[in-house]
Amino acid sequence: MTKGKPPHGTDLDWLNEIADIKPLGAKGPATPALPKMPKPSNPDMHELPYKPKIIMGWNDAPAFPILSSTAELISGHAPHMEPGLFKQLGNGKLRPTAILDLHGLGEGDAWLELVDFLHACVEGDHRTVLVIHGKGTGYGPHRNMGVIKFQIATWLASHPKVLAFHTTVQTDGGTGAIYVYLKRPQR
Secondary structure, eight states, rough: OOOOOOOTTTOOHHHHHHHOOOOSSSOOOOOOOOOOOOOSTTTTTTGOOOOOOOOSTTTTSOOEEEEESSSOEEEOOOOSSSSSHHHHHHTSSSSOSSSEETTTOHHHHHHHHHHHHHHHHTTTOOEEEEOOOOOOOOBTSSBBBBBHHHHHHHHHOTTEEEEEEEEEOGGGGGEEEEEEEEEEOOO
């Protein structure tokens, strides 16, 4: 510490607290530099096609069409789903037997919770479940959706165990929640 009068606005208590601190030793980078990677011998190597990473069987099932993904309505179903069953799901006639609340989670944590929840529900023979994603703002084409709400249609449409999803009726959460209809477990 330098002797003399401290600069204007300096916290004297802080300066007194750190007055007897000694440096650790030689100065240098806090972490060693990473070794340089050798250049590829094949100059066309950077043009290799991108191969998506397959995570827990998630990406290997073809995604079904998302019919709507707006702040007012999120819905989609597999092409082979019976239309009457999808209508019952949207009207709240297929009552959920399990509920997941994703409020307060970040995008990554919400995705992990959803994956675990759906897996447990399929294994537990739940067919219709309720996922509370919240409403939020700041995402979507009109920035009127939360990040989880904005992503949930994509997550559900690409999940291999999901047959359909639809925004809930008002009494079950309205535009802040979604019904999910699951496949039967394979035994």
